[in-house]
Amino acid sequence: MRILVLGSGAREHAIILALASEAEHHEILAAPGNAGIAHDATVIPLDPNDPVAVTDYANTSSIDLVVIGPEAPLVAGVGDALRERGIPVFGPGKAAARLEGSKTFAKRVMDTAGVPTGRAVRARDLGEVGAALDELGAPYVVKADGLAAGKGVIVTSDRVLALDHAATFLPTGAVLIEEFLAGPEVSLFFLSDGDTVRALSPAQDYKRLRDDDDGPNTGGMGAYSPLPWLDERFGSEAAFVDLVTRDVAEPVIRQLDAEGTPFIGLLYAGLILTDDGVKVIEFNARFGDPETQVVLPRLAEPLSRLLLAAATGTLESVARPAFTDTVAVTVVLASEGYPEKPVTGRPLSGLDAAEHVPGVHVAHAATAVDGHDLIATGGRVLNVVATGTDFREARSRAYDAMGHIHLKGGRFRSDIAARVAG
Numbered sequence: 001m002r003i004l005v006l007g008s009g010a011r012e013h014a015i016i017l018a019l020a021s022e023a024e025h026h027e028i029l030a031a032p033g034n035a036g037i038a039h040d041a042t043v044i045p046l047d048p049n050d051p052v053a054v055t056d057y058a059n060t061s062s063i064d065l066v067v068i069g070p071e072a073p074l075v076a077g078v079g080d081a082l083r084e085r086g087i088p089v090f091g092p093g094k095a096a097a098r099l100e101g102s103k104t105f106a107k108r109v110m111d112t113a114g115v116p117t118g119r120a121v122r123a124r125d126l127g128e129v130g131a132a133l134d135e136l137g138a139p140y141v142v143k144a145d146g147l148a149a150g151k152g153v154i155v156t157s158d159r160v161l162a163l164d165h166a167a168t169f170l171p172t173g174a175v176l177i178e179e180f181l182a183g184p185e186v187s188l189f190f191l192s193d194g195d196t197v198r199a200l201s202p203a204q205d206y207k208r209l210r211d212d213d214d215g216p217n218t219g220g221m222g223a224y225s226p227l228p229w230l231d232e233r234f235g236s237e238a239a240f241v242d243l244v245t246r247d248v249a250e251p252v253i254r255q256l257d258a259e260g261t262p263f264i265g266l267l268y269a270g271l272i273l274t275d276d277g278v279k280v281i282e283f284n285a286r287f288g289d290p291e292t293q294v295v296l297p298r299l300a301e302p303l304s305r306l307l308l309a310a311a312t313g314t315l316e317s318v319a320r321p322a323f324t325d326t327v328a329v330t331v332v333l334a335s336e337g338y339p340e341k342p343v344t345g346r347p348l349s350g351l352d353a354a355e356h357v358p359g360v361h362v363a364h365a366a367t368a369v370d371g372h373d374l375i376a377t378g379g380r381v382l383n384v385v386a387t388g389t390d391f392r393e394a395r396s397r398a399y400d401a402m403g404h405i406h407l408k409g410g411r412f413r414s415d416i417a418a419r420v421a422g
């Protein structure tokens, strides 16, 4: 197949590596890509957020499948434009992508579909925010309503900080004050063709910047998959996945279909396992980053077939995706100053040595070639991804590899998968 992948992060690099590892040979194109993606795909100069440009390119280049990585092209209507021209695309249209783009919309869909989630109050000014904080009580959860790259949420017991956070986002729209939910978090991905869903294997993301879940929320600083502790709680991973499929994914997909806005692409369920049952904290309309980097290396079948089946409405004929017993750990290297003000343009080295560690590869996020140098061009720079037979092995490989990489001021968490590595 000729496959076009839109995006430039480590998630897109992970998708491309999974496609490139298949027995069948694919011609893989990427826009805009990054320095690492350029090794594994043909990078083309194309604005991924321009529906007309992407559709024209896909048409004239006989693309068989377009895979949309990040949310921006979804929100820009790239999925709609491609589908209108009959080009198979993995990624929902603008309307269904509001599941991620608007927390108010997501809450409304969940309430209508009877999907368990925390109680939330919408507030349009500081007076309403204060009243909602008092009504729901501490710890306070304040969320920007629109897209904020994982940085729109604050969880704090400090009422002043909660009000300050609301005040930063109120000029651009309403905020949500949400009931605090306690428990471990799980990211579970579902492929959807608008009607049928197929779950992938669960992962856990580390959202906070610093060890021990300290510091501000980020896009994600590391992840691991699978989650062995699900067995204790639910009997098996399959039992957990079945429960979430029945209580969360299927009702939401049915609801969006009934509203005339079918969801075709990846439904990312961000879940908290509370004492009161599994509850949704957020939906995303795309693969998670960095969770994708640990889920896809464990997939035991061709990714292209699954994505094409979702894009062409034939997921019902596809069996539940199988995963290997290998475990995977990823650690994110971020630039100094991330997430507030990342320092960019610094040289990056040691990646070859890192990739010589057994079971390790590097997924690039914000990298570019500058003369003879590889440089970091953004907040999250790259992911070290390690697989192994158990978490102790995968984790030690990941940190061994990270030790070879140099980026002045670069930071990473040292506790990724520590709990499961024992």
Ligand code: AMP
Binding pocket: 118, 141, 143, 150, 152, 153, 155, 178, 179, 180, 181, 182, 185, 207, 217, 270, 281, 282
């Ligand atoms: P979100 O962008 O909605 O996924 O939120 C980012 C992070 O904030 C989540 O991964 C949680 O760690 C935390 N969070 C969000 N909503 C809640 C909630 N209702 N209760 C507790 N923590 C939350």
Ligand code: GLY
Binding pocket: 150, 205, 219, 220, 284, 287, 288, 289, 290, 291
């Ligand atoms: N890792 C969280 C996200 O992709 O939104």
